Amino acid sequence: MNCNEFQANLDRYVDGELSTADMRSAADHATACTSCDSLVTSSQQLNALLTTAVTDRVTAVDVSGLWKSIEAELDRDPGLAPMFQPAAGNTGNNRPAIGRRFGDWLGTLVGDGAWIPARAGALAAAAAAVALMVSFQGGDREAPRVGPAPGATASAVSNLPSSAASAGFMTASAARTRVRPVRIDSMEVAAGHNVTTWMRPKTKTRVIWVGDSNDAEGFGVNTLSLDR
Amino acid sequence: MRRIAHITSAGLLGLCFVVPAMTFLFGTSEAGAEEESSILKIVAVLATKERGSFDPRLEAMRADLRSLPFRSYALLAMQTCAVSSGDQCGMNVPANGFLQVTTTESTATHLKLRLILNQANRPVVNVDLKLNRNAGILIKSNRCEAGTVLISIKTSPAP
Numbered sequence A: 001m002n003c004n005e006f007q008a009n010l011d012r013y014v015d016g017e018l019s020t021a022d023m024r025s026a027a028d029h030a031t032a033c034t035s036c037d038s039l040v041t042s043s044q045q046l047n048a049l050l051t052t053a054v055t056d057r058v059t060a061v062d063v064s065g066l067w068k069s070i071e072a073e074l075d076r077d078p079g080l081a082p083m084f085q086p087a088a089g090n091t092g093n094n095r096p097a098i099g100r101r102f103g104d105w106l107g108t109l110v111g112d113g114a115w116i117p118a119r120a121g122a123l124a125a126a127a128a129a130v131a132l133m134v135s136f137q138g139g140d141r142e143a144p145r146v147g148p149a150p151g152a153t154a155s156a157v158s159n160l161p162s163s164a165a166s167a168g169f170m171t172a173s174a175a176r177t178r179v180r181p182v183r184i185d186s187m188e189v190a191a192g193h194n195v196t197t198w199m200r201p202k203t204k205t206r207v208i209w210v211g212d213s214n215d216a217e218g219f220g221v222n223t224l225s226l227d228r
Numbered sequence B: 001m002r003r004i005a006h007i008t009s010a011g012l013l014g015l016c017f018v019v020p021a022m023t024f025l026f027g028t029s030e031a032g033a034e035e036e037s038s039i040l041k042i043v044a045v046l047a048t049k050e051r052g053s054f055d056p057r058l059e060a061m062r063a064d065l066r067s068l069p070f071r072s073y074a075l076l077a078m079q080t081c082a083v084s085s086g087d088q089c090g091m092n093v094p095a096n097g098f099l100q101v102t103t104t105e106s107t108a109t110h111l112k113l114r115l116i117l118n119q120a121n122r123p124v125v126n127v128d129l130k131l132n133r134n135a136g137i138l139i140k141s142n143r144c145e146a147g148t149v150l151i152s153i154k155t156s157p158a159p
Helices: A003-008 A010-014 A020-032 A034-060 A066-076 A078-084 A095-110 A116-137 A154-158 A172-176 B002-026 B056-065
Strands: A182-189 A195-200 A205-210 B038-048 B072-083 B088-093 B097-106 B110-119 B122-132 B136-144 B147-157
Touching (some): A010 A020, A010 A034, A020 A034, A020 A195, A182 A195, B038 B056, B056 B072, B056 B147, B088 B147, B110 B147
Parallel strands (some): A205 B136
Antiparallel strands (some): A182 B122, A195 A205, B038 B147, B088 B097, B097 B110
16 A cells, blocks of 8 residues: 555544455555654544534534524514515525524524634634644654564564664654553464554554454464554 | 873773673663562453444543444453562453463563463464553454454553
8 A cells, every 4th residue: 555545545544444454554554654654643633623622512502492592583683584485576685694694693692793604614723723733743642663564573573773763854752752652572463363553642552453364273473563 | 101001901900890790780770670560450342333332431441442443332341450570360351262461570660461362262362562551552352243352451550
């Protein structure tokens, strides 16, 4: 899998919707490619941030008095009547008035007269900006690694010296967090199984993902994708 | 001048003996790390792709579980063991499975563990790893009829 293919499948990879083989292939690529790995982290952080923001917003909006508010507004302002019951001879386009008035009404529901879509857009933009800032900050991230060749054994991978610092692209914060919270020294997997491991830097948890197989016979060493 | 050279060479000769002796006696920082018992917390979780609930007892693991491709999580079992070097700890998991954890080293900063996960009387995965105190691992094992079993292992210092 190359960078273009990986980025085309990024959302499905983050959501875990790829097949086992594609999942492993994508994880292999992310292991070796620092920029794609950054995209995965950014995407996960953005998802988490948007989910939290939207959930909080939805929880905060009280829609219990929705219809009462609409009816009260209709009763109070007779000029809204043509929106629902066009008066005789009134063939004019009421859409701008409807949009403005509905926007005003929604604005009163959540605050001042600003229109909801504009606020939602601003909220999403702010969330995206914060997510990008968080992802580029990198305070809690593991250092970007130099990817081992696919197929290397676990013990070989874990003992590889890192040349990332000398390559000149490691940030100071990344260099500071060079110590790995979990280091796999060796791993054996039953024949017919596949395994992928990756690190979740925020929780300092290493995930060991053992793929399903129908013929788990014997006990050999399979190729592994490690050190993510 | 000759005396100074004599003293210097004597000093260097002394250092040649003293440094290895000190290293032998006190060891390096890695070898000298003191043994310290630890608490291992092993949690087995049943995950399914069907829309369902998130077991509130797993709230502490939510950040780890959030990105996994499952929709419901239920706590199956939880076990806590106090371990030192050489101690073993185990847990039965569904689908005729068994997880065996052997502590090979336990210090104030990290543990070294050997994990063997058996399912249907066959070893599935065998891992040697070093785990820092504030870190953890999450193993996704084979599917069973009810769903997929996830096993979390985290450490904390013994009280």
